[in-house]
Amino acid sequence: MTKTSITPVKAAPNGRDIGFAVGIMAILCILFLPVPVFMIDIGLAFSIAFSVLILMVALWIQRPLDFSSFPTILLIATMIRLALNIATTRVILSHGHEGHTAAGGVIAGFANLVMSGDFVIGLIVFLILIVVNFIVITKGATRIAEVGARFTLDAIPGKQMSIDADLSAGIIDEKEAQLRRRELEEESSFFGAMDGASKFVRGDAVAGLLITTINVFGGIIIGYFRHGMEIGEAADVFVKLSVGDGIVSQVPALIVSLAAGLIVTRGGTQGSTDVAVIGQLSGYPRALWVAAGMMATLALVPGLPF
Secondary structure, eight states: OOOOOOOOOOGGGGGGGHHHHHHHHHHHHHHOOOOOOOOOOOOOOHHHHHHHHHHHHHHOSSSGGGGHHHHHHHHHHHHHHHHHHHHHHHHHHHHHHOOOOTHHHHHHHHHHHHTOOHHHHHHHHOOOOOOIIIIIIIHHHHHHHHHHHHHHHHHHHHHHHHHHHHHHHHOOOOOHHHHHHHHHHHHHHHHHHHHHHHHHHHHHHHHHHHHHHHHHHHHHHHHHSSSSSOHHHHHHHHHHHHHHHHHHHHHHHHHHHHOOOOOOHHHTTTTOOOHHHHHHHHHHOHHHHHHHHHHHHHHTTTOOOO
16 A cells, blocks of 8 residues: 655744744733733734734735635734723723823824814724724625525535536646646635635624723723712713724724725725726716716805815
């Protein structure tokens, strides 16, 4: 009997595999260990930059399979945000009575920028971000991923038969047939993983809302009973900190949700998103003329600022 040999997988060059493992362990450590405020600022800034990077890659890939690691990256990005949420919750509840900058400069900066000194405005903006992320983008992307995974799995037998027929007819050789089969397997695995990964984004939105609510009420109770703060003062400080933290976490969550939506809505479109969208929208001059004519008509209506 011939003994099958297994080729060992080579480690990533320059120790990237070790660095990646250390990064994953660092995320887990943040869940349980106290983190200095300056490290929280660095983590929040990294989370925003990481989400922007994911969005840019999703925009420029030629096809969804070019970003086949997206479900894994989505899980990692979600864990980073949740770990930072827990770290900021620990800081807000333990040091929030010290003032609006107790949770770091990033949260304080977002709070001042979005709230304009009024925590009611920040609370409304935070709830709007939750609605946009959870109800609009995430729910739609989840449904598209479910349907895409179902139809992809249903189409596998027909595609396999087509590959076998082309191979039997001599249209393709054995090497090309293997490549097509491998691509078919990757496609089915990718859309199946996207179906499950979309639940991460949805759960992250719910967790963000719950964490913010806990921070608000828990902070007010701690500030009033433990630190002798007035109810109004405790509400002002802890609501601003909690809503600022919620907005900071929802911004990268919204960006990643948008990236997920862009990937699952690509379908069979080839080329980067900008080329496909702009090319198809500008490919029908009559539609552009009709849109321009409609805007010109609206410009003649009294009272409209066109």
